[in-house]
Amino acid sequence: MCESSNKTENDIVRLSQAMDVLAKLIISKQKDGSQLQVEYEHKLKELEKFINLLLGLHESTVGSMMNTSVLDMVLRNGIEIMEKDDQKYALIPIKAKEEADKTTSTIQGVTSKKSSKKKKNKIKCSFCHEAGHTRAHCGARLTVIPKK
Template sequence: MSNNDLEKQIQELNTKIAELALIVSLKTKEMDTIEQRYTDRIRILNEYLATVRAGLNIESQEGHIDDTTFIDKLRSMSHNDDIKDYVLVPTKPLQMNSMKNPKNETKTKTESEVAQNTQHKKAYNIAVNEPTYNRKKKISCSYCNEKGHKRSQCPKILYHEA
């Protein structure tokens, strides 16, 4: 390869890196706005619960409920697959720890829970989703007609390839 070709490739890589950096910064801003909306909604719900408790003359319980433990309690309920006609409302304000530590993900279901859930759905003839690796083979892009990705993830659009 000549120096001209090498310089062109380096320039192309630099522009693609700049584009990716721009995309990352835009997504970061978008995530910040989503996080702000989420915290605002939780704050509004906590204020609403406080007014409901005050209106019903319910004594305020001390402390907060950790959001990760609240989610785990909801998942551990015995009838979590049934469709419910009611909503569970916490009696204490919800403290958002998972938003403060984004790397702290909530616990995922164990393999036995997933297998039990799949068997339950099969028993009632509910369509069980295919694993993602099988689905990815069937997905075709509407832009380039290649299989394996969606239009939103098409490299020809993302990297401005002709």
């Protein structure tokens, strides 16, 4: 009986160590993934700055800027290559600055509306029966001196 319980304990220890190694591996992979995402977003922003600078240099494209949401999708699926006069060109999605301004103002308008519509807590406290807090945060209960 003692020998079988000893084997069981050894199995549990080995299983625990294997789970520990697996958990550490998962955590390291998650960190790598988040780091890659940060790097990708940084590179996308730098690319956006560069392309917008190029678009601003030419008079016919002064009112245009890069469409980042579409570009992100294009980069994930592959950039379309076009050939003209024996020269290959990569197509980059652009949009008018007016559209970009409308999009950003709409996004900003939506966020401000959400923050102004905060609902008040309707929960009643089970100690003092007042609305707005729970028993755990009840000032009346917390100020009562407990009997010894």
